[in-house]
Amino acid sequence: LRFEGDGPLEKIIVEAESNGMVRGYVKVPHVDLPLKNGKFDVSGALGDSGLLTVVKDLRLKEPYTGMVELYTGEIGEDLAFYLTESEQIPSAVGLGVSLDTDGGVSAAGGFLIQSFPPYQKETVDGLIDQIQEISSITEMISEGKTPEQLLDILFSGIPFDILEERPLAFQCSCSxxxxxxxxxxxxxxxxxxxxxxxxxxxxxxxxxxxxxxxxxxxxxxxxxxxxxxxxxxxxxx
Structure with a gap:
C-alpha cells in the first residue's frame, strides 16, 4: 500500500506478506499535530488530496496495480473506498492504534469485512448497523480485546466460523x-x-x-x- 498526500506526513508505505510479515514507514515521521475530537488527526497528517496505490503480487507475469484518489485521508476509510470502488467489493474497514507516554505503539489492530455473493441483504444490513454502533476500535484494543472478542462484538447475533488464525509481526526483508x-x-x-x-x-x-x-x-x-x-x-x- 502506498498513501501519498498533501499533508506534512507526505507518504506512507506498507508491505505485507501472506505469511504475516508486515513492514512499513512514513516519509516524514516527526509530525506533531493537535488531537482532533480526542483522536489522532490522521487526515491532517496525511492530507485529503493525493493517491492511494495498491500493488498485489498474484503470481502472474506482472503485479496487479490499482489506484484511486484519497477519499478522506483517513486510512480505514480510504481503504474501504478503494476496495468498494476499484475492486467492486463492498467493504468495511476499522483501524485503531494506542500510543504510550513516550510515543511508542502500545497496541494496534483493526478489521476488514467484505461481502461476497451470494449473500443475504438482511445479514449485510444488520452487520452495517452493528459496525456503526460499536465503540472506538482504539478503545477496544487498548482495553486488551482479542481478535476473537472483536469478532464477537462485530458479528453480535450473526453466526460465524473461524477458518484460520495467523500471527502478524513486523519483520523486515532487507539484506x-x-x-x-x-x-x-x-x-x-x-x-x-x-x-x-x-x-x-x-x-x-x-x-x-x-x-x-x-x-x-x-x-x-x-x-x-x-x-x-x-x-x-x-x-x-
Missing part, C-alpha cells in the same frame, strides 16, 4: 544482497561516482533503519560484474 541489487539498478555511473567520492558507502533501510556498509572494494566488485554500458567498448570479466 546486504538486496542492497547490492538496488545499487546495481542505479547503474554503473552512479556506483563509480560513489567510489570516487568516499572510501565506504552506507545504505540505510527506510523500513527498519538497519544500515549496511559497502567498502570501495565491494563497490568495485559490483561494477566488475555489471555488463558494459551502452557505447562502451570491450567487456568486463
Amino acid at each position: 546486504k544482497e538486496r542492497v547490492e541489487k538496488a545499487l546495481i539498478a542505479l547503474g554503473r555511473e552512479e556506483i563509480e561516482a560513489m567510489i570516487s567520492r568516499q572510501k565506504e558507502t552506507t545504505v540505510t533501510c527506510e523500513f527498519c533503519r538497519e544500515s549496511y556498509q559497502l567498502t570501495r572494494e565491494e563497490l568495485e566488485q559490483l561494477v566488475e560484474h555489471m555488463l558494459p554500458s551502452s557505447g562502451e567498448k570491450g567487456a568486463l570479466h
Whole structure:
C-alpha cells in the first residue's frame, strides 16, 4: 500500500506478506499535530488530496496495480473506498492504534469485512448497523480485546466460523544482497561516482533503519560484474 498526500506526513508505505510479515514507514515521521475530537488527526497528517496505490503480487507475469484518489485521508476509510470502488467489493474497514507516554505503539489492530455473493441483504444490513454502533476500535484494543472478542462484538447475533488464525509481526526483508541489487539498478555511473567520492558507502533501510556498509572494494566488485554500458567498448570479466 502506498498513501501519498498533501499533508506534512507526505507518504506512507506498507508491505505485507501472506505469511504475516508486515513492514512499513512514513516519509516524514516527526509530525506533531493537535488531537482532533480526542483522536489522532490522521487526515491532517496525511492530507485529503493525493493517491492511494495498491500493488498485489498474484503470481502472474506482472503485479496487479490499482489506484484511486484519497477519499478522506483517513486510512480505514480510504481503504474501504478503494476496495468498494476499484475492486467492486463492498467493504468495511476499522483501524485503531494506542500510543504510550513516550510515543511508542502500545497496541494496534483493526478489521476488514467484505461481502461476497451470494449473500443475504438482511445479514449485510444488520452487520452495517452493528459496525456503526460499536465503540472506538482504539478503545477496544487498548482495553486488551482479542481478535476473537472483536469478532464477537462485530458479528453480535450473526453466526460465524473461524477458518484460520495467523500471527502478524513486523519483520523486515532487507539484506546486504538486496542492497547490492538496488545499487546495481542505479547503474554503473552512479556506483563509480560513489567510489570516487568516499572510501565506504552506507545504505540505510527506510523500513527498519538497519544500515549496511559497502567498502570501495565491494563497490568495485559490483561494477566488475555489471555488463558494459551502452557505447562502451570491450567487456568486463
